[in-house]
Amino acid sequence: MADLVIIGGGIMGLWAAYHAEKAGIDTLLIDRAAPGGGTSNGLLGALMAYMPDQWDEKKQFQFEALVALEQQIRVLEAETGIATGYRRAGRIMPLYNDRQVKTARLREDAAAQNWRIGERRFDWTVIETPPLPGWPGKDENALAYVHETLAAHVFPRGVVAALTAFLRSARHVRIMQASVAGIDVMARRIRLSDGQGVGFGKVIVSAGVEAFSLLQPLWAPEGQPLGRPVKGQAALLQADCDPALPIMFDNGLYVIAHEGGRVAVGSTSEDEFDDAFATDDRLETLIAAARVAIPALQDAPVIERWAGLRPRGVHREPMIGAIEGVPDVVALGGGFKTSFAIAGRLAAHAIALVSDNTPALQELPAIYNPGIYLQRANRKTK
Numbered sequence: 125m126a127d128l129v130i131i132g133g134g135i136m137g138l139w140a141a142y143h144a145e146k147a148g149i150d151t152l153l154i155d156r157a158a159p160g161g162g163t164s165n166g167l168l169g170a171l172m173a174y175m176p177d178q179w180d181e182k183k184q185f186q187f188e189a190l191v192a193l194e195q196q197i198r199v200l201e202a203e204t205g206i207a208t209g210y211r212r213a214g215r216i217m218p219l220y221n222d223r224q225v226k227t228a229r230l231r232e233d234a235a236a237q238n239w240r241i242g243e244r245r246f247d248w249t250v251i252e253t254p255p256l257p258g259w260p261g262k263d264e265n266a267l268a269y270v271h272e273t274l275a276a277h278v279f280p281r282g283v284v285a286a287l288t289a290f291l292r293s294a295r296h297v298r299i300m301q302a303s304v305a306g307i308d309v310m311a312r313r314i315r316l317s318d319g320q321g322v323g324f325g326k327v328i329v330s331a332g333v334e335a336f337s338l339l340q341p342l343w344a345p346e347g348q349p350l351g352r353p354v355k356g357q358a359a360l361l362q363a364d365c366d367p368a369l370p371i372m373f374d375n376g377l378y379v380i381a382h383e384g385g386r387v388a389v390g391s392t393s394e395d396e397f398d399d400a401f402a403t404d405d406r407l408e409t410l411i412a413a414a415r416v417a418i419p420a421l422q423d424a425p426v427i428e429r430w431a432g433l434r435p436r437g438v439h440r441e442p443m444i445g446a447i448e449g450v451p452d453v454v455a456l457g458g459g460f461k462t463s464f465a466i467a468g469r470l471a472a473h474a475i476a477l478v479s480d481n482t483p484a485l486q487e488l489p490a491i492y493n494p495g496i497y498l499q500r501a502n503r504k505t506k
């Protein structure tokens with residue numbers, strides 16, 4: 125029995141356990157493997173904002189989360205002595221046609237207006253040539269480039285290692301290795317695959333792609349999936365590139381220089397796949413494109429190829445909140461491509477929802493509400 129059970133120790137569940145420890149909540153974190161071994165065990169770690177125009181509450185929330193993460197990570201690093209590779213290095217994006225350049229120029233003003241908080245301001249600038257030679261290299265087809273200073277990156281395994289180390293010396297959080305088969309809300313028990321059970325006061329479901337199938341029987345009509353896995357592949361190359369270099373983002377291709385002479389290249393986005401964790405020629409195509417774009421990667425050896433499953437909800441947004449009609453169960457998932465940017469803040473909200481003592485935080489964007497998920501799922505099956 126635990127006052128709080130957290131199912132799944134990926135980036136979402138680990139941050140939830142971190143905040144639970146700080147709030148002094150008796151917590152059991154259950155993961156079928158070692159925490160952090162799921163999709164959060166990846167290589168990229170891009171922390172990028174939405175476009176600065178057409179501003180709304182979702183963009184504002186994510187912007188504030190991105191800014192706040194910097195300090196949150198510094199605290200975590202100081203608490204654990206583990207470096208996460210966090211850098212607010214910015215982002216560079218080539219533009220290939222007049223329409224893209226025109227739109228990008230309009231966004232300069234939008235960023236000046238929306239990417240500001242207190243004294244801090246972040247720029248979105250259209251420039252003729254990349255700020256640093258070779259990152260990316262000269263491309264005759266590129267008319268201009270966006271250089272923005274809000275984006276940051278982190279080495280995913282660094283964050284996961286730091287959070288796990290923090291929890292190893294926690295006083296209120298225990299970690300249990302077990303596979304969860306289901307949640308029995310009436311009996312207030314988590315059913316484990318080995319037939320055993322664990323009692324709970326409250327439960328946070330942060331099981332990545334499996335959060336959808338664990339929550340579905342509690343709450344959504346049969347046959348209505350709440351989300352699906354989207355496979356992604358990435359690679360790590362060995363090259364002596366400065367981690368202060370901006371993320372290079374070009375039409376789905378990410379190149380991110382991490383500490384220690386490692387450069388991450390990603391990512392595919394696959395709705396259909398046979399083997400979730402195999403890598404194939406789709407990744408080789410991306411690696412080849414990265415070698416063309418960044419001269420320093422031309423002969424860089426590949427030191428790891430990796431694939432994982434992103435949790436994508438029926439819409440692209442995270443799913444976070446209490447579930448109507450299902451007492452004491454909180455969803456924390458659906459982070460899809462942006463979990464690392466917002467997990468710390470979303471998890472703080474999840475803990476505020478399950479705790480009587482934690483002060484309520486600012487409202488979450490309505491679109492994150494699990495009820496909206498259900499409405500969308502309903503609409504899709506009609």
Ligand SMILES: Cc1cc2nc3c(=O)[nH]c(=O)nc-3n(C[C@H](O)[C@H](O)[C@H](O)COP(=O)(O)OP(=O)(O)OC[C@H]3O[C@@H](n4cnc5c(N)ncnc54)[C@H](O)[C@@H]3O)c2cc1C
Nearest residue numbers: 132134135136156162163164169170304332356462463464
């Ligand atoms: C190639 C690729 C590149 C990406 N790049 C980025 C990026 O640059 N920036 C970014 O923010 N995001 C990125 N993502 C997405 C990001 O990795 C995910 O959104 C994030 O890791 C999801 O975290 P999670 O905690 O929800 O799930 P996970 O990390 O998958 O954690 C879920 C945990 O639950 C456990 N679990 C599942 N089912 C059960 C069960 N029944 N019982 C017990 N335990 C269970 C699993 O073992 C796992 O540890 C990328 C993903 C991929 C694949």
